[in-house]
Amino acid sequence: MSEGGYMRLSIRCPHCLGKSAAEDHEELSRTVGEIAYRCRNYRCGHVFAARLEVVRTLEPSRTPSPLVALPVSAHVRRAPVQAALLASECDADDEADYLAELARPLADWPAAPSMGGALWGTAADAEADDAAERSRYRYITIRCPHCQAGAIAVASRELSRTLREVTYRCRNHRCRHAYVAQLEVVRTLSLSSLPCAEVVLPLSPHVRLGQLQALLQASAQAPPG
Numbered sequence: 492m493s494e495g496g497y498m499r500l501s502i503r504c505p506h507c508l509g510k511s512a513a514e515d516h517e518e519l520s521r522t523v524g525e526i527a528y529r530c531r532n533y534r535c536g537h538v539f540a541a542r543l544e545v546v547r548t549l550e551p552s553r554t555p556s557p558l559v560a561l562p563v564s565a566h567v568r569r570a571p572v573q574a575a576l577l578a579s580e581c582d583a584d585d586e587a588d589y590l591a592e593l594a595r596p597l598a599d600w601p602a603a604p605s606m607g608g609a610l611w612g613t614a615a616d617a618e619a620d621d622a623a624e625r626s627r628y629r630y631i632t633i634r635c636p637h638c639q640a641g642a643i644a645v646a647s648r649e650l651s652r653t654l655r656e657v658t659y660r661c662r663n664h665r666c667r668h669a670y671v672a673q674l675e676v677v678r679t680l681s682l683s684s685l686p687c688a689e690v691v692l693p694l695s696p697h698v699r700l701g702q703l704q705a706l707l708q709a710s711a712q713a714p715p716g
């Protein structure tokens with residue numbers, strides 16, 4: 492689930508629940524990114540786009556950008572936050588301390604004993620992944636919207652087959668922004684061969700639906716073998 496204390500951002504295919512690998516990543520704004528995932532189950536073959544959007548702040552940035560207005564989580568107690576802000580002038584340069592506790596889980600939902608399941612791979616999965624893929628997992632994150640530094644995922648929960656929430660912490664010790672992003676599967680790029688009836692996603696406009704339907708009809712009539 493974690494590697495060097497850092498979680499890898501992976502996602503399961505909403506149709507077959509198999510592991511998926513990120514193929515592409517695009518930043519749409521300071522708070523929104525889009526990721527293309529490919530299901531690794533070759534019998535399924537689903538390729539889909541997921542939207543990763545910062546939705547609320549857990550710990551305010553100490554270097555806030557005027558370009559970013561995020562709601563603060565209602566579950567976060569204000570007193571510790573204000574105390575931290577007051578203390579910030581004293582420890583703002585204490586980079587080593589901050590980085591040492593960077594991977595500490597932080598979320599505005601109760602800690603679950605099986606954090607992840609559907610979102611995070613197991614230690615065995617991590618060993619199976621090659622180095623290139625690990626670096627890609629790390630790359631696919633959403634940068635801190637305030638200071639634009641890299642961030643690490645420290646907690647997650649699944650809300651449905653197509654929606655997860657992920658907590659990130661900014662790596663920049665001068666900023667220290669902690670925030671929640673929603674990762675939502677938003678459309679299908681290539682159809683699953685093992686579709687789940689509960690999962691209804693819009694099709695990307697590039698899918699040539701008419702030709703697909705003609706092919707499916709012809710395949711159903713052809714003798715197997």
Ligand SMILES: [Zn+2]
Nearest residue numbers: 504507530535
């Ligand atoms: Zn799949």
Ligand SMILES: [Zn+2]
Nearest residue numbers: 635638661666
């Ligand atoms: Zn930051």
